[in-house]
Amino acid sequence: MKTSSLQKPVDSELPFPFVNLESIRPSTVNSPLPLQLSQNTGLQCVLHIARDTPRADLIVSCLTITNTNTSKTITNLHVEINSTKAIRIKLQPPSGSDLPAYNPILPPQAITQILLVSNPQKVNKLEE
Numbered sequence: 001m002k003t004s005s006l007q008k009p010v011d012s013e014l015p016f017p018f019v020n021l022e023s024i025r026p027s028t029v030n031s032p033l034p035l036q037l038s039q040n041t042g043l044q045c046v047l048h049i050a051r052d053t054p055r056a057d058l059i060v061s062c063l064t065i066t067n068t069n070t071s072k073t074i075t076n077l078h079v080e081i082n083s084t085k086a087i088r089i090k091l092q093p094p095s096g097s098d099l100p101a102y103n104p105i106l107p108p109q110a111i112t113q114i115l116l117v118s119n120p121q122k123v124n125k126l127e128e
Helices: none
Strands: 033-036 043-049 058-067 090-093 110-118
Touching: none
Parallel strands: none
Antiparallel strands: 033 043, 043 058, 058 110, 090 110
8 A cells, every 4th residue: 555645635725814913923033034126116025924824834924014215105005926836825905005204203104914825835936
């Protein structure tokens, strides 16, 4: 009897769970990743990888976006992400879509958005 016939294949089409922002704790192994935007937008984007995950095939992360431009308000911000076919990504709804112009006297406002990445085949490269 083959042991491979007894193993259940990883289902890459499992539904994504909903993850609450309050439940995410930053990873102590992975440093936050600053993301480079294709043009000078005045936006600062940082991806924080979570310490815990609801399933072995998932990576939970939180994208934080702030506006560093002192004269321009950002409105109707929308994030899109592309990946290889082997990787599935679910973007949960963002915390907002508008960022006021940066005021150095006040704490910066931020938009946060949770990303769930399903990588059951352990592919290690996202498309650029």
